[in-house]
Amino acid sequence: MEALRAVFVNYVEIHGIWRLLMLAPLILSVSIVYKTLRCRKLTAVPLSSLRLCVSILVTMMLFGGVLLAVYRIMA
Amino acid sequence: MPVKKIAPKRRQLSGPTAAFLSWLMPGLGHWWIGEKARGVILFVVITVTFWSGVAVGGVRTVIAPRENGPWIAAQVCMGPQSLIAWKSAENLRLNEAVSAQRVEEGIDSPDALVSYRAPWPSGDIGVVYAGIAGLLNLLVMLDVLARVERMNAGGRV
Numbered sequence: 529m530e531a532l533r534a535v536f537v538n539y540v541e542i543h544g545i546w547r548l549l550m551l552a553p554l555i556l557s558v559s560i561v562y563k564t565l566r567c568r569k570l571t572a573v574p575l576s577s578l579r580l581c582v583s584i585l586v587t588m589m590l591f592g593g594v595l596l597a598v599y600r601i602m603a
Numbered sequence: 604m605p606v607k608k609i610a611p612k613r614r615q616l617s618g619p620t621a622a623f624l625s626w627l628m629p630g631l632g633h634w635w636i637g638e639k640a641r642g643v644i645l646f647v648v649i650t651v652t653f654w655s656g657v658a659v660g661g662v663r664t665v666i667a668p669r670e671n672g673p674w675i676a677a678q679v680c681m682g683p684q685s686l687i688a689w690k691s692a693e694n695l696r697l698n699e700a701v702s703a704q705r706v707e708e709g710i711d712s713p714d715a716l717v718s719y720r721a722p723w724p725s726g727d728i729g730v731v732y733a734g735i736a737g738l739l740n741l742l743v744m745l746d747v748l749a750r751v752e753r754m755n756a757g758g759r760v
Contacts, residue, residue: 537691540658557736
């Protein structure tokens with residue numbers, strides 16, 4: 529019980545690339561919930577939510593890349 | 604004389620009750636209207652997202668109404684789970700206040716100062732996870748309202 533309490537009382541230190549990687553589980557959760565609500569058949573949920581998750585991540589990375597390029601050009 | 608068949612009367616469900624059940628526990632509204640598998644998936648995913656946020660940022664930093672501004676409104680959409688987390692965060696804040704007072708009065712040394720506050724970015728990531736989980740549950744509540752309306756109108760769920 530004390531160990532379980534410690535999990536939620538103490539924070540986890542996040543550095544470097546993990547700041548970006550923490551985005552993936554959150555986007556996966558959003559994708560699963562969205563597709564669970566939208567899909568008529570639940571058997572379609574895993575594949576379609578994975579597809580949505582990948583497309584969101586790729587789009588965000590593209591946006592990030594474009595913004596970085598614009599920043600470098602302007603700087 | 605031909606016997607006229609009468610279709611069995613559908614049970615009319617209450618949308619607000621279903622939405623309230625979803626607030627009580629993510630997915631419970633869907634379970635109540637008969638969408639049991641959907642309800643279980645929603646419960647697992649939303650609950651895991653919320654408590655992952657609390658684990659990453661620590662309950663003291665993640666559930667902090669005065670420090671996180673409007674995020675608390677999103678987190679409260681998680682229902683009693685967020686209220687339990689809120690209560691434990693208040694207890695930790697109280698511990699911090701007592702510790703600070705003891706240090707100020709010279710009873711304890713400054714090394715003994717207790718703080719549960721998470722540094723950047725752990726705290727922010729935790730706040731966002733818990734807030735997004737609450738917003739997802741709000742989406743679930745709206746969805747169950749729409750489903751109940753369609754069911755009561757005799758349409759497909």
